[in-house]
Amino acid sequence: MSKQPVSRRQFLNYTLTGVGGFMAAGMLMPMVRFAVDPVLKGEAAGDYHPTQQKVSELTETPVRVDFSYEQKDAWYTSEVTSTAWVYKNNKGEIVALSPVCKHLGCTVSWEGNDHKNQFFCPCHNGLYEKSGKNVPGTPPLKPLDVYPTAEKDGLLQLGKPQANNV
Amino acid sequence: MLNKIYDWVDERLDITPLWRDIADHEVPEHVNPAHHFSAFVYCFGGLTFFVTVIQILSGMFLTMYYVPDIKNAWESVYYLQNEVAFGVIVRGMHHWGASLVIVMMFLHTLRVFFQGAYKKPRELNWVVGVLIFFVMLGLGFTGYLLPWDMKALFATKVGIEIAASTPLIGHELKVLLAGHPDIVGAQTLTRFFAIHVFFLPAALLGLMGAHFLMIRKQGISGPL
Amino acid sequence: MHRGKGMKFVGDSRVPAERKPNIPKDYSEYPGKTEAFWPNFLLKEWMVGAVFLIGYLCLTIAHPSPLERVADPTDTGYLPLPDWYFLFLYQLLKYTYASGPYNIIGAFIIPGLAFGALMLAPFIDRGPKRRPTQRPFATGFMLLSIASIIFLTWESVVAVDWEAKEAMGKIVEEAEIDTSSDGFVVYEENGCINCHGDNLAGGSAAPSLVGTGLTAEEVADIAKNGVGKMPPGMYKGNDEDLAKLSEFISTLEAK
Numbered sequence: 288m289s290k291q292p293v294s295r296r297q298f299l300n301y302t303l304t305g306v307g308g309f310m311a312a313g314m315l316m317p318m319v320r321f322a323v324d325p326v327l328k329g330e331a332a333g334d335y336h337p338t339q340q341k342v343s344e345l346t347e348t349p350v351r352v353d354f355s356y357e358q359k360d361a362w363y364t365s366e367v368t369s370t371a372w373v374y375k376n377n378k379g380e381i382v383a384l385s386p387v388c389k390h391l392g393c394t395v396s397w398e399g400n401d402h403k404n405q406f407f408c409p410c411h412n413g414l415y416e417k418s419g420k421n422v423p424g425t426p427p428l429k430p431l432d433v434y435p436t437a438e439k440d441g442l443l444q445l446g447k448p449q450a451n452n453v
Numbered sequence: 454m455l456n457k458i459y460d461w462v463d464e465r466l467d468i469t470p471l472w473r474d475i476a477d478h479e480v481p482e483h484v485n486p487a488h489h490f491s492a493f494v495y496c497f498g499g500l501t502f503f504v505t506v507i508q509i510l511s512g513m514f515l516t517m518y519y520v521p522d523i524k525n526a527w528e529s530v531y532y533l534q535n536e537v538a539f540g541v542i543v544r545g546m547h548h549w550g551a552s553l554v555i556v557m558m559f560l561h562t563l564r565v566f567f568q569g570a571y572k573k574p575r576e577l578n579w580v581v582g583v584l585i586f587f588v589m590l591g592l593g594f595t596g597y598l599l600p601w602d603m604k605a606l607f608a609t610k611v612g613i614e615i616a617a618s619t620p621l622i623g624h625e626l627k628v629l630l631a632g633h634p635d636i637v638g639a640q641t642l643t644r645f646f647a648i649h650v651f652f653l654p655a656a657l658l659g660l661m662g663a664h665f666l667m668i669r670k671q672g673i674s675g676p677l
Numbered sequence: 678m679h680r681g682k683g684m685k686f687v688g689d690s691r692v693p694a695e696r697k698p699n700i701p702k703d704y705s706e707y708p709g710k711t712e713a714f715w716p717n718f719l720l721k722e723w724m725v726g727a728v729f730l731i732g733y734l735c736l737t738i739a740h741p742s743p744l745e746r747v748a749d750p751t752d753t754g755y756l757p758l759p760d761w762y763f764l765f766l767y768q769l770l771k772y773t774y775a776s777g778p779y780n781i782i783g784a785f786i787i788p789g790l791a792f793g794a795l796m797l798a799p800f801i802d803r804g805p806k807r808r809p810t811q812r813p814f815a816t817g818f819m820l821l822s823i824a825s826i827i828f829l830t831w832e833s834v835v836a837v838d839w840e841a842k843e844a845m846g847k848i849v850e851e852a853e854i855d856t857s858s859d860g861f862v863v864y865e866e867n868g869c870i871n872c873h874g875d876n877l878a879g880g881s882a883a884p885s886l887v888g889t890g891l892t893a894e895e896v897a898d899i900a901k902n903g904v905g906k907m908p909p910g911m912y913k914g915n916d917e918d919l920a921k922l923s924e925f926i927s928t929l930e931a932k
Contacts, residue, residue: 303719320538
C-alpha cells in the first residue's frame with residue numbers, strides 16, 4: 288500500500304467526496320424541495336368570479352366593472368377587489384380587458400385624458416386601441432390582458448386574465 | 454480549466470497554505486474507530502456539529518414559511534407541515550434535531566469528562582464547551598414557543614415564571630423576556646423569535662469558532 | 678522558503694511571488710500513529726455521519742413532529758410540560774424543600790451549583806491524573822449527577838398521564854356554531870357550557886361535542902343520565918328544551 292501512496296490517497300478522496308455528496312444530498316434534498324414547492328405546485332385552474340354586471344346591459348362602449356372575490360394565500364384568506372373594462376365588439380362577443388398596463392402595471396382608463404376611442408395609461412402616456420392592442424410608439428409593448436368571460440343568471444363572470452392575441 | 458482558475462486565484466491570494474493547513478493537520482490514530490472500535494466515543498463531538506449544521510439549514514428553510522406573529526404563527530406552521538411538500542420532514546429535522554443535539558452534546562460532555570480531557574492545558578476549551586451547552590439549552594427553550602400551540606404557550610409561561618422568581622432582578626428579567634409585565638403574547642413571541650434566530654445563533658457560531666480554534670491549536674488529548 | 682531581503686511579491690501586495698507547492702504532507706514516516714485530517718480521518722467521521730443521517734431521516738419520517746392546537750391562554754385546564762431535557766429541573770421544583778418558600782433552592786441554588794461545578798470542573802479537579810478510576814471524587818460526583826438527572830426525569834415522566842395530555846393538546850375540529858339557535862340557548866342556560874366550552878369543543882373536564890356521531894335520543898340520554906366522568910342529572914330543564922338541545926348537539930358537524 289505504501290508503495291502507491293498517491294493512488295490510495297486518490298481513492299480516499301473519491302470516497303470522501305461520495306460520502307460527503309450523499310450527506311449533503313440527504314440533508315438538502317428535502318429542504319430544497321420544501322423551498323421550491325410554490326414553483327412546482329402550478330397554478331390553480333382559474334375559477335370564474337361573479338360580478339354584478341348584467342350582460343344584457345353591455346354596449347359597444349367599454350364600461351368599468353368592479354368585482355371582488357375571496358383569495359386564499361396559503362394561511363391567509365382575504366377579499367380582493369379587481370376591475371375590468373367590458374364591452375361588446377362588433378361581432379356581439381363580450382370582451383373584458385384587464386386595466387393593468389403592460390408597461391409598468393399602472394391602471395388604464397377608457398378615453399382617459401381625452402384620447403378618443405382609446406385606453407389611456409396616465410403614468411407614461413401609454414395608449415391602447417379598443418381591442419386592447421397597444422398603440423405603436425407608446426411605452427407598452429404588449430396588448431392588454433383579456434379575461435375569459437362567462438354568463439350566469441344574466442350576470443357576467445370573469446376568470447383569470449390571459450395574454451391577448453390581437 | 455479549473456486548475457487554471459485555481460492558479461490564477463492562488464497567484465493573487467496565496468490560498469494554498471490556508472486549506473492545506475486544514476487538510477493536512479495530523480489527527481492521532483487513537484481517535485479513529487477503524488483502529489480501535491472504542492474510539493467511537495470521539496464521534497459525538499463531530500455529530501453534535503453535524504446536527505447543528507442541519508439545525509441551521511432547516512431553520513433557514515423554515516423561516517421561508519414561518520411568521521412570528523400570534524395570529525399567523527400557528528397557521529403558518531400548520532400550513533408548512535401539512536400543505537407544503539416535505540414540510541413534515543423539514544420541520545421534523547428541526548424538531549428532532551433539537552433533541553438529538555442535546556443528546557449528542559451530553560454524550561460528548563461525558564466523554565470529555567470521564568477521560569479527563571479538560572485538564573491542563575484544555576481548561577478554557579471546556580469552559581467554552583459548557584457555554585455552548587447553555588446556548589443550546591437556550592435555543593431549545595426559545596424555539597419551543599415559536600409554533601404557538603398549547604404546549605408552546607404554557608411551557609413558556611412556566612419558564613418565564615421561573616425566571617421571575619430570580620432574587621432581586623426577577624421582575625425585570627421576566628419583563629425583559631416576555632416583553633410585557635403581565636402578558637405572554639405578541640411581544641413575547643417576537644422577542645423569542647429574535648433571540649432564537651439571531652442572538653443565540655450568533656453567540657453559538659462565535660463560541661463554536663473558539664472551540665474549534667482551540668482544538669486545532671492544542672490538538673486532541675492523548676490516549677489514557 | 679525565501680525570507681527577508683530580496684523577497685519577491687505579486688505586484689505591490691503582500692503575497693509572496695514564490696508559489697508554495699501543492700503537495701500533501703507525507704505521513705508514512707509515522708506508521709499507525711497519526712493520519713491526515715483530509716481525507717483519512719474525515720472519511721471515517723463522515724461515514725459515521727452518513728449512517729447517523731439515515732437514522733435521523735427515518736426518525737423524522739416515522740414520527741412527524743407534534744403540533745398541538747393553537748395557543749389558547751384562557752384554557753386553564755391544560756397541563757404544561759417543558760421539553761424532555763428540562764424535565765429534571767421541572768421535577769425538582771415539585772419537592773417540598775425545593776419549592777414554595779424554598780423555591781430559591783430548587784430553582785437557583787441546586788441547578789446553579791450543578792452547572793457552576795460543571796463549568797468549573799477543570800479548576801476543581803486539578804490533579805494530573807486522567808483515568809476515571811484515579812479521580813474518584815470527580816467520577817463519583819458526575820455519576821451521582823447523571824443518576825439524579827435520570828431519576829428526576831423518570832419521576833416526572835411516570836407522573837404524567839400521557840394519553841390525557843395528548844387529548845388536551847389535540848387539534849379539535851371546530852364547528853360553525855349558531856349561538857342564537859334555541860339549542861344553544863338551552864346549552865348555555867343549563868350550564869353545559871361550563872364544562873364543554875362556549876364553542877362546544879370541550880376542555881380538560883369534558884370532551885368535544887362536535888361531530889359525536891350520536892343520535893338526538895342518545896344525546897338526550899347522556900344529558901340526563903351521564904356517561905363516563907359526567908354524573909347523571911346534569912340536565913335539569915324540561916323535556917321540550919331537552920329535545921331542542923339534543924337535536925342541536927347531534928347535528929353539529931365540523932366545518
